[in-house]
Amino acid sequence: KAGVTQTPRYLIKTRGQQVTLSCSPISGHRSVSWYQQTPGQGLQFLFEYFSETQRNKGNFPGRFSGRQFSNSRSEMNVSTLELGDSALYLCASSLGWEVEAPRGTEAFFGQGTRLTVV
């Protein structure tokens, strides 16, 4: 079955602009999480959506927002871009609830969107 698809793969934006990243989870998965990866801070959790509702949020400013659609696809938006927002943004897909088999908690990642802010 198809994996997690993130678009676009690469993006170059100017400081002050806004950007929208997209993530299509594995079919049947209802949880989508977003992570930011930078050399200095490593992998940091942004937020998680389940059935169109934000369930968890990390410690990021309000410029970072997201949403999830009824088909579980998710978008992440960053407004008023700063140079420090340059990073690899990764999306993870999970079933989203505990199931009998431990596989329910596994998270599968997309290839990421590499955002460069200049």
Added chain:
Amino acid sequence: AQKITQTQPGMFVQEKEAVTLDCTYDTSDPSYGLFWYKQPSSGEMIFLIYQGSYDQQNATEGRYSLNFQKARKSANLVISASQLGDSAMYFCAFRGGSNYKLTFGKGTLLTVNP
């Protein structure tokens, strides 16, 4: 808050040998999961193996096995018969309770030498 520690910034191993990547965690959650991911230079995070806190046996997936020592709060990844394609960053991650947030360690860069 949960904390994940990977003490080895870099590791070297000869092709066909086994290697152990260390991971310790700190939590008060009674129920949690531990994950290992591989990240090649392309950037994609590849799921390798999962261990639940209540699992009675250590997880295994092909050449990957997880040495889970609950009392010591360690979840080391063992890669048997290393291959050149195993060269990558390896991340240990923790998920606690009903929270689907993953907390990652800093990673270990594994280099497999021919």
